[in-house]
C-alpha cells in the first residue's frame with residue numbers, strides 16, 4: 001500500500017524537507033475562520049510539515065498517512081514540540097469515508113493535502129471530504145516548490161542530468177507542482193462542488209548547502225531505489241562532481257495553495 005517513504009527516506013524527509021511559510025497558515029486560518037473549536041485533517045501528512053504548525057491554531061489535528069515510518073517521525077516531532085492535540089492515523093485517501101463515519105458529518109473545518117495529492121485519487125477524495133466539512137470550511141491543496149532537479153537553474157539542470165544518468169531514466173514527473181497540475185486540481189475541486197476556488201502563492205529564495213541538497217534529493221527517492229548505505233557516498237560524490245563548484249545553491253521556492261470552500265446550505 002505504501003509508495004516508498006519508509007526507512008532511510010522517511011529519516012531524510014523528517015530532517016531535510018522544508019516546512020511551509022507562516023503566511024500559508026495565516027491565510028488558511030483567516031480564509032476558514034479557524035478557531036479553537038475546529039479540527040483540521042491532513043491527508044498524506046508525512047512527517048507533519050502541515051499538521052504540526054496547525055496544532056496551536058485549532059482544537060485538534062488529525063494526520064493520515066499510509067507510511068508507518070512517516071507517522072512515527074511525525075509523532076516524535078509532535079512529542080518533541082510538546083504537542084498534545086495531534087492524532088496520527090495509518091491510512092490512505094481511500095480511508096477518508098471510514099474516518100468520516102467515525103468523526104461524523106461536518107466535523108472538520110479544513111482538510112489539507114501538502115505535496116501529496118499526486119499519489120491519490122483526487123476526484124474521489126474531493127467528493128469524500130466534502131460532507132465532512134463544517135459550514136464555511138474547505139479544502140487546501142498545497143505544493144511546496146518544484147522538485148530540486150526540475151528547476152530553472154544551472155545547478156538544477158546539472159543535477160537532473162546526473163540523476164537521469166544514475167537511474168537510467170528521464171525525470172519528468174512534476175509531482176503536482178506544474179501549472180497544468182494546478183489547473184487540473186482546480187477543475188476537479190469545482191467539479192466536486194467546491195466554490196470560491198482560488199490560488200494564493202508565496203514565493204521566496206532559499207540557499208542550500210550540499211548536505212541539505214543531498215538530503216532533499218534522498219527524501220524524494222523511493223526507498224527501493226535509494227542507494228544502500230555502502231553506495232550512498234559514491235552517489236553523493238557523483239552528484240557533487242556534476243554540480244557547479246560554488247555553494248550555496250540558490251533555490252526559488254514557489255508555494256501554491258489552492259483553496260475551495262464547501263458550498264453553504266441552500267436556503
Ligand SMILES: C[S@@+](CC[C@H](N)C(=O)[O-])C[C@H]1O[C@@H](n2cnc3c(N)ncnc32)[C@H](O)[C@@H]1O
Pocket residue numbers: 002003005017043044045046047048049050064065066067070091092093094113114115116119120121144
Ligand atoms: C511528499 S510526502 C508529503 C508530506 C507532507 N504532507 C508535506 O507537505 O511535506 C507524500 C506523503 O503522501 C503519503 N501518501 C502516499 N500515498 C498516499 C495515499 N494514497 N493517501 C494518503 N497519503 C499518501 C506518503 O506516505 C508521504 O508521506
